[in-house]
Amino acid sequence: MPSPTERSLVLVKPDAVRRGLLGEVLARFERKGLVIEALEMRTMDAALADQHYADHVEKPFYPPLKQFMTSGPLVAVVLSGDEVIDVVRSMIGATDGRKAAAGTIRGDFALSNRENLVHASDSPESAKRELALWFPDLAL
Ligand code: CMP
Numbered sequence: 001m002p003s004p005t006e007r008s009l010v011l012v013k014p015d016a017v018r019r020g021l022l023g024e025v026l027a028r029f030e031r032k033g034l035v036i037e038a039l040e041m042r043t044m045d046a047a048l049a050d051q052h053y054a055d056h057v058e059k060p061f062y063p064p065l066k067q068f069m070t071s072g073p074l075v076a077v078v079l080s081g082d083e084v085i086d087v088v089r090s091m092i093g094a095t096d097g098r099k100a101a102a103g104t105i106r107g108d109f110a111l112s113n114r115e116n117l118v119h120a121s122d123s124p125e126s127a128k129r130e131l132a133l134w135f136p137d138l139a140l
Contacts, residue, residue, distance in 0.1 A: 005035075005080045005081060005082065005084075006080065006081070006082070006083060006084045006085060006124070006127075007037065007078055007079065007080045007084060007127060007131060008078075008079045008080075008084045008085045008088050008120055008121045008127050009076065009077075009078060009120070009121045009127055009130035009131045009133075009134055009135075010029070010076070010077040010078075010079055010088060010118060010119065010120045010121075011074050011075070011076055011077070011118065011119040011120075012025050012026070012074060012075040012077065012117070012118055013068075013069065013074050013115070013116070013117055013118060013119060014068065014069065014071050014072040014073065014074050015068070015110075015112075015115040015116075015117055016074075016109075016117040016118065017041075017072065017073055017074060017075060018072060019109075021109060021117065022075055024109075025105060025117065025118060026075075026077070028091060028105060029077075029079055029088070029091070032081075032087065032091065033081060034079045034080065034081040034084055034087065034088070035079065035080045035081055036077060036078070036079060037078040037079070037080050037138075038077070038078040038135055038138055039075060039076070039077045039078070040075070040076050040134075040135075041073050041074070041075050041076075042073065042074070042076065043070065043072060043073050043074070044069050044070050044074060045070060046066065046070060048133070049066045049069050049070055050066070051133055052069075052130065052133060052134075053065065053066070053069075061114065064114060065114055068114055068115060076134045076135070078131065078134075078135055078138060085120070085121055085122070085123065085124060085127055088120040088121075089120055089122060090104070091104060091105060092104060092105045092106055092116075092117075092118045092120055093105060093106040093107045094106065094107075095113055095116060096112075096113035096116070097109070097110025097111050097112050097113065097115075097116050097117070098110075098111055098112070098113070100116075105117055105118055106118070
């Protein structure tokens with residue numbers, strides 16, 4: 001039996017939506033050959049922020065991150081493809097947009113380490129957890 005195609009949970013963050021970069025970001029993933037399996041625009045509430053960023057809630061940068069992530073609509077996306085988790089992480093670039101390489105999404109469009117346009121699962125374990133949180137009805 002072939003192994004099922006890998007999936008990643010991507011959030012196109014409120015700054016990207018506000019700046020009209022949703023199409024640009026999604027187009028890059030599509031052009032790469034990744035598949036958009038599900039997509040939903042919604043506004044994160046405080047409880048979902050605490051669950052999604054469970055690893056970060058105690059960090060000093062978390063309160064302003066939570067404020068930012070709940071500040072307006074974002075787009076949650078399920079992407080699939082061969083090694084999609086690593087592929088997407090390399091396409092979005094380093095967390096800090098000022099340091100992210102040119103050619104990456106953050107490197108091309110972000111100047112902040114908080115308002116950095118895109119979140120993507122960083123491991124199969126976090127993908128599983130995040131996909132269950134954002135798309136509980138999706139058969140995994
Ligand atoms: P993300 O990939 O969504 O994962 C955690 C988020 O926290 C990260 O992107 C940034 O938006 C934010 N973040 C990480 N490190 C810092 C930092 N040092 N200062 C501010 N925000 C940060």
